[in-house]
Amino acid sequence: MADNDDVPFNRDFPLKPGVVDEVCPGVRRILCNNPSPFTFTGTVSYIVGKGKVAIIDPGPADEAHAAALLDAVRGETVTHIFVTHTHRDHSPNTARLKAATGATVYAEGPHRASRPRYESEKHNPESGADREFNPDVRLRDGETVEGDGWALQAVATPGHTANHLAFAWPERKINFVGDHVMGWSTSIVAPPDGSMIDYMASLERLALRDEELYFSGHGPEIPEGPRYVRFLIRHRQAREASILHRLAKGEADIPSMVRAIYIGIDPRLTGAAGYSVLAHLEDLVARGMVATDGDPVIGGTYRLASP
Numbered sequence: 313m314a315d316n317d318d319v320p321f322n323r324d325f326p327l328k329p330g331v332v333d334e335v336c337p338g339v340r341r342i343l344c345n346n347p348s349p350f351t352f353t354g355t356v357s358y359i360v361g362k363g364k365v366a367i368i369d370p371g372p373a374d375e376a377h378a379a380a381l382l383d384a385v386r387g388e389t390v391t392h393i394f395v396t397h398t399h400r401d402h403s404p405n406t407a408r409l410k411a412a413t414g415a416t417v418y419a420e421g422p423h424r425a426s427r428p429r430y431e432s433e434k435h436n437p438e439s440g441a442d443r444e445f446n447p448d449v450r451l452r453d454g455e456t457v458e459g460d461g462w463a464l465q466a467v468a469t470p471g472h473t474a475n476h477l478a479f480a481w482p483e484r485k486i487n488f489v490g491d492h493v494m495g496w497s498t499s500i501v502a503p504p505d506g507s508m509i510d511y512m513a514s515l516e517r518l519a520l521r522d523e524e525l526y527f528s529g530h531g532p533e534i535p536e537g538p539r540y541v542r543f544l545i546r547h548r549q550a551r552e553a554s555i556l557h558r559l560a561k562g563e564a565d566i567p568s569m570v571r572a573i574y575i576g577i578d579p580r581l582t583g584a585a586g587y588s589v590l591a592h593l594e595d596l597v598a599r600g601m602v603a604t605d606g607d608p609v610i611g612g613t614y615r616l617a618s619p
Contacts, residue, residue, distance in 0.1 A: 318550065319543045324494045325353055325532040335533060336525075338362065338462060339486070342384060344377040347582045352496045352530040355376040355401045357381055358488060360481075366392035367415070368479060368488050369529055370405035373440060378408040390415045392450035392459055396490030397476040398423035398442040399505075402529060406445065418457060419447035420468070420475040426507035441473075441505060451477060451616060464488075469518065471511025472499050480523050487523035489534075496531035502587030508548070508595040515545050550590050556616070559602065563615040566590055 327333055329345035340359040347353050357377070358368040365388050371377050390413035395403045398419070406417055423441045451457070453468035467478040469492040479488040491499050492514060503509045519541045526534035534540050554573045558564055566586045568578075574585045593614055596602035603617040 317538050319498065319547050321497060322532050322534075323352075323525070325496065327353070327356075329354060330376070332359075332380075332384045334594070335527070336486075338484070339527065340384060341527070342377070342380050344371040344374055344401075344573045346372050346377075349499065349578060350584065352403050352494075354530070356527070356529060356531070358527060360464070361459055361462045362388070364389045364391045366390070366394060366459055366462065366464070367409060368394045369396055369402045369428065370409045373404040373408070374402060374561070375408070378412070379443045379618065381405075381409065382412055389413075390560045392457060393417045394457075394464065394477075394479055394488075395419040395445070395447065396478065396488070396492075396529060397473040398445045399473065399491070400440045400442045402490070403442045403445045411468060412598060417448045418451050419445070419449075419468075420477045421450045422446050422475070423505075424474050425504040426470070426510060426525045450554070467518070467521070469514040471501055471506055471508070471514045473505050474507070476514075478518070480521065482522065487521070487526050487537060489518070489520070489526045489528055491535070492524055493518065493534065493544065494528045494530050495526075495534040495540070498544065498547065500584050500587065501591040502584065503591055503594055506587075506591060508591035509598060511591070512545070512548060512595070515541050515548075517584065519545070548592075551588070552596065555592050555596065556601070559614060559616045563613050565613045566593070569614075 329343045329344045332340055332342055334340045342357050344355040346355055355371040357371050357568050360366040363384055393415045423443050451466040456463050456465045464479040464481055469476045469478045472491045476492055499509050519538045524537055526537035558569050558572045566589050569589050570585045600617055602614050604614045605612055
């Protein structure tokens with residue numbers, strides 16, 4: 313959802329679907345042919361290691377993409393499959409690859425809402441929730457899984473989804489950051505799947521880590537990852553300030569705030585912008601800066617809280 317100029321976005325990503333690109337020693341990537349306003353040119357799957365390898369984010373339920381991944385590792389053994397989060401553009405192909413390889417599947421856990429009281433909500437922002445996914449092994453924050461010549465550490469990064477994990481390779485100063493950080497655009501944070509409160513805390517956490525090179529779920533790699541994350545933090549703080557500025561003029565609903573804040577936005581992204589504003593409002597209500605009648609996620613109109 314690229315709507316600003318303050319973040320140094322990079323939309324130069326000429327990789328074609330199905331092509332194996334060894335982006336650095338020990339890391340290959342393959343693009344799935346599922347482009348959209350939310351996925352950019354498509355979902356990027358990664359192959360880590362040589363000989364006995366891991367696959368990160370097998371992608372959507374796409375037979376051609378699964379075939380491309382399996383062809384890329386022909387003559388090798390897939391021992392591990394890692395999934396950053398359970399949106400339908402990242403996890404459904406896992407079952408196809410597991411059936412073909414017998415690899416063990418690692419992730420934080422099944423899909424869930426960011427807050428327990430929202431589990432009954434039917435919102436399916438972005439590409440929607442994969443509610444059928446269930447890993448073989450549930451990883452806790454900080455756990456390390458070792459393979460043949462590589463070791464990936466689970467880094468809890470809730471925000472885009474409640475179960476989002478990044479997978480850091482500390483020895484190489486590499487981090488596979490899923491959809492939490494993307495080089496081509498800001499990430500969608502949409503309740504009930506996502507939480508701005510969690511998302512901001514996860515950004516702060518990544519900014520303090522040593523990994524410099526980020527590989528994202530969509531778009532090109534991100535050099536100087538922690539520096540880029542600080543741009544994202546400032547961007548979200550500016551978005552929050554814009555919301556408060558609009559509410560200082562009077563009570564407003566989310567569509568009114570989107571029209572005031574997202575000038576010239578692609579009409580296809582208006583709904584996603586509304587979810588982003590909603591996530592900020594949930595955070596602001598929780599911090600006592602904004603008031604609303606009823607649940608901040610169910611929504612209505614919002615106003616500045618009384619001093």
